[in-house]
Amino acid sequence: MTAPTPSxxxxxxxxxxxxxPGGGDVAPAGHPDTITVHGYVYDGAGQPIPDSLLEFWQAGxxxxxxxxxxxxxxxxxxxxxxxxxxxxxxxxxxxPTDADGHYALxxxxxGTPGYLSVCVFARGLLHHLFTRIYLPESAxxxxxxxxxxxxxxxxxxxxxxxxxxxxxIRVQGGPEEETVFLDFG
Numbered sequence: 001m002t003a004p005t006p007s008x009x010x011x012x013x014x015x016x017x018x019x020x021p022g023g024g025d026v027a028p029a030g031h032p033d034t035i036t037v038h039g040y041v042y043d044g045a046g047q048p049i050p051d052s053l054l055e056f057w058q059a060g061x062x063x064x065x066x067x068x069x070x071x072x073x074x075x076x077x078x079x080x081x082x083x084x085x086x087x088x089x090x091x092x093x094x095x096p097t098d099a100d101g102h103y104a105l106x107x108x109x110x111g112t113p114g115y116l117s118v119c120v121f122a123r124g125l126l127h128h129l130f131t132r133i134y135l136p137e138s139a140x141x142x143x144x145x146x147x148x149x150x151x152x153x154x155x156x157x158x159x160x161x162x163x164x165x166x167x168x169i170r171v172q173g174g175p176e177e178e179t180v181f182l183d184f185g
Contacts, residue, residue, distance in 0.1 A: 020081040021081065024093050024094075024095040024104055024106060026056065026058075026092065026105065027107050027108045028086065028087055029086040033108050034107070034108060035107060036104060036105065036106050036164045037133060037165045037167055038166060039102070039103065039167040040103075040168050040169075041054070041097050041101050042170045042171070043171055043172060044171065044173065047101075048097070048100055049097060050099045051097065052096070052101070052120060053096050053097070053121040053122075054118055054121075054169075055118070055121075056092065056105055056117065057091060057092055057116070058117065059091065059112065059113055060091060060108065061110070062111050063112045064091075089108060093107065113141065114138030114140075115134045115135075115138070118130065118133060120169060122171060129171065129181045130182045131169065131179050132182070133155065133165075133167045134155050134156045144156075151177070151180055152180075153177070154180050155180050
């Protein structure tokens with residue numbers, strides 16, 4: 001009998017190789033328009049998930065989806081990822097949750113389309129989940145219009161203070177409404 005593969009077990013095995021330094025710093029360092037989106041990932045019982053990983057993709061403020069390929073720096077000897085160069089807007093981020101299930105992303109407000117795409121990897125999920133984060137000021141599109149208000153609210157980040165938004169992800173229903181997830185199958 002062979003050992004199970006990662007998709008046949010609860011894992012998470014991705015936490016060893018996928019996160020990289022500065023994975024949540026999508027905006028160039030010191031950019032005046034930087035916003036922070038943060039929150040928690042919760043399971044069906046309402047408990048934080050401390051070992052999940054979130055990937056983010058988004059359009060730049062001008063609507064461009066090109067990003068800045070090649071912005072990761074590597075150690076010339078070992079090839080290990082040292083982090084981003086801190087200068088370019090990449091449109092991509094990868095953030096693990098901490099021991100309390102919290103994550104934080106520093107980015108620029110997305111242009112059209114006005115949302116951040118999110119891919120959720122977490123314990124107990126054999127296949128990742130896809131969702132979106134809409135900022136309140138850009139929360140209008142065909143997907144949102146198709147949802148009843150209660151479900152729509154699970155996709156809209158809440159402003160906490162100037163340039164800081166809270167967006168919690170609930171992978172199952174429970175004490176709160178489950179986040180709307182998208183099916184690209």
